[in-house]
Amino acid sequence: MIIIGEKISVIAKKVREALANHDPKPLQELAVAQAKAGATFIDVSIGPAEENGPELMDWAVKVVHEVVEKPLCLDTTNVKAMEAGLKAHNNKWGVPLINSTSNEPERFPMMELAGKYNAKIIALTLGKGSIPADAEDRCVIASEIMARGMEYGVPMENIFLDPLILQICTMQDQGLQAIRAIKMFQQLNDPPMNTVVGLSNISNGAPKAVRPIINRNYLAMLLYEGLSAAIIDPLDKDMMDTVKTVEMIMGKKMYAHSYLDM
């Protein structure tokens, strides 16, 4: 499974302060720890960064790449900042991942950037207006996004369809709809489309103590349906143990008594 390490996020106070003060250390520590724990991509979330977006993303990408040889998942709604990040990204460590486009017109330029920089891109199956009602609704949106990808010359294997995980505590039926969508997305193309989720949304609003339980059980169910990638905390050992166990049971990794240690 492709693991997108979520720890470098503007939502975290420590990261927010580091970004504001241009202090590389907290970012670099989180990047190294996540890479060591098995992250495939390191997410670098700077938020909308309306004032100094391009300069901030350029700095963040460079400082992270000073310490890890991993591709980055560039996370901002600011198109100019995204482009600066793609320019700064060292593709020697792999192709960057844009986080994200959707079916909302203001997010179309992200797909254009994916074509221009030959980057991978997360596509939220979210259209203008209300949230998708069910898996079928998500597939309709996904098809429109894929068509747009073709227009911009983005190969289908570079698009990671995201069913948009909604919180289980207020929209309980949506949990299963997103799982169904993961299964159906794969059938939209041959070879199957890549899929991704922002996992922790599932437990938003739930008590702190149950959140990790909901998260990792939900991940197991998604993986069983063929999920290719997830934005998670790779420093969460229980979570990583779940990933390893599911991969082992599904025959993707060979069993050994110490399989959790590897």
Add this chain to the structure above:
Amino acid sequence: MALVVPKESYSGKIYEVQLGSGAKTVTIGGANALPFLGFEGTFPHKPAVALEVMDIAPEDWPETVKKAVSGASASPVQWAKFCQEQGADMVALRLIGTHPDQKNRSAEDAAKTAAEVAAAVDIPLVILGSGHVEKDTQVLQAVAAAVRGKNCAIGKAVEENYKTVAAAAMANDHKLIAMSQLDVNLAKQLNILLSQMGFAKERIIMDPMSSALGYGMEYTYSVMERIRQAALLQNDPMMQTPIICDIGLNVWKVKETIAPDAEMPEWGGLADRALAWEAITASGMLTAGADMLIMRHPGAMAKAKELIADLM
């Protein structure tokens, strides 16, 4: 429309392991595709063949193979030189005489023999204990120290004694042969345990436990196939060590290599039949992915090397 040959794409690669010191080192491994599929990947090194030498005379070997080495087998040093002359890539010294049920030779005697053999040949050396779990720990510790600097493959480390054997190999800069008994999961587990004690996985050679044609070779074949799939298709770092097959040991005790012409006339002449049995067992193990073979009959080794040359 032109025919497009379907190709598998691989994400893993077998570690390259170098053995020996000085001018005649041998490197095995390095493949990034299933055995001999040259159109799918690269194979930088040929599988290597070691001829077996023992620290005692091969009294219990069947006539055919005993005769083939009879001129030299009275002394391990002469025997090792003979193997080199026969074109072996390596010499595999089996210290069977140290087994309590054999001559129960001491670890010091074994170490002396190993040092003498190492001094007599310049091709790389594989050094094997007798397979007695407790005795091997003493023997291999002494031997590893006696041939320090020769970059040998020392073994076999098994689940019951791997810590001591691996420590001896590690302390004296040798490579390690880690054996599990026809079980992919235990093979992986042993490699994990070795890495956890600090033995670099890139210095391990895996022995999946061999067998002879007609006597369970298909089990070894399946185990090796599964190991290679995990290594190359699933990119499992714990399964990417080269594989050694210790085949002479198994081949030269089955009926087909022993029964005289008169007893089994419909089987063909013993001399050719027995040699073919070892050569065909070798061919099976090579196609399953063996990077290294230990054989007994120089004639069978020549056949195996011929096959390797044809397939590479």
